[in-house]
Amino acid sequence: MSIPLISGLSAIADRADAFILDLWGVVHDGVEAYAGARDTLVALRAAGKQSLLLSNAPRRAEALVEQLARMGIERALYDYVLSSGEAVHLELQARTDPFYAGLGRNLYHMGPERDVNVFEGLDYVAVDLAHADFILNTGPWDVEETVEDYVPAMKQALQRGLPMVCANPDLVVMRQGQPVVCAGALAERYAEMGGIVSMRGKPDPAIYVQALKILGLPASRVMAVGDALHTDVRGANQAGLAGAVFVTQGIHAKDLGIKPGDNPTQDRLDHFVAAHGDVPAAAIRTFIW
Structure with a gap:
């Protein structure tokens, strides 16, 4: 098994009509937006791709919109935002789930x-x-x-x-x-x-059902982008998406033996993914078009 290491999302953009994007580790580092993240969102929109920001943030979606705006990622750059905090809020409100x-x-x-x-x-x-x-x-x-x-x-x-x-x-x-x-x-x-x-949140299939309903697309025409194999990649695979693009410069960078700006070796990438068990469709250094 060899994981394709692509230079940008444009290399696989034809596989999907929408992208479900992780926030922390992909778009920003918790304090600042990553260099190129804003331009990539612009490029996705220009290519006619829908974007849904899906975050395991323990806050409601509107709070994330405000946080992104402070980082220079204005609301017009993406289509939808959904968070684990929002999902919990809705469960607490509806009380339809037996738990x-x-x-x-x-x-x-x-x-x-x-x-x-x-x-x-x-x-x-x-x-x-x-x-x-x-x-x-x-x-x-x-x-x-x-x-x-x-x-x-x-x-x-x-x-x-x-x-x-x-x-x-x-x-x-x-x-x-x-x-x-x-x-x-x-x-x-x-x-x-x-x-x-x-x-509630990634990799729970329920939040992907909600995301796909918002997008109005079948799972087969949606891809995910994230830096965590156990949440972003596992969640995308369990939900039957077209695949997940694994951002290597995120939470697993140390495991992959890379420094900022580096790509992992193909052998290191393949062995790490194989050991983990959650297989992405492709890997990418950072969130870039």
């Missing part, structure tokens, strides 16, 4: 203040852990915190049998080259400790 229908109305927000829009405006009350019916996990309060910082609270929650809703399945992201723990890592530990966890 969510069974939740109480008192939640303990395990996460920073900036993520409260996931439940703001809904019929829930944020309370302390001792009075909560469930945990809403949007990730660590501080970028320097680790999973271990949250184990005491998790033990307390387990004693009360509290279920957890996770608004971001990502385990870690790279913020300007430094790893930052995400909500998914907290949820993973809680599940290992015996807790019940529900997640």
Whole structure:
């Protein structure tokens, strides 16, 4: 198995009418937009391709639009935006899924203040852990915190049998080259400790069903672009998309033995993908046309 290493999305653009794009690790690094990202969005639009930004961000879509605008990625450059936080908001609102229908109305927000829009405006009350019916996990309060910082609270929650809703399945992201723990890592530990966890976001097939409905296209005419094999590539493959383009300069750069601006060797790329098991249709150094 050899993964095609392409120089730009234009090389495979004829395979799709729309692209589902990851944000963190593809369009931006958590602080700034990557060089060339804006131009690539412009090129996608000029080529007549729809674009849907799909992020495992524990915030609602409008918050991501505002964040992108501050980075110089204005709203006119992409067609749609969908986030794991938005998906959780909709589940908490609808309460049609049996898991969510069974939740109480008192939640303990395990996460920073900036993520409260996931439940703001809904019929829930944020309370302390001792009075909560469930945990809403949007990730660590501080970028320097680790999973271990949250184990005491998790033990307390387990004693009360509290279920957890996770608004971001990502385990870690790279913020300007430094790893930052995400909500998914907290949820993973809680599940290992015996807790019940529900997640929304990549690679959950449900969020791709929603994305395809928004795009109005069959899965066979949509490709994904992302830097995480276990979420972006796995999710695209499970959803039956035309394939995923793996951005090598993202979260797996260290695993691939590359520095900024470098391409991995073909042998290193192929062996890493084979060991991981989630196979992309192609690999690309950065998000570039």
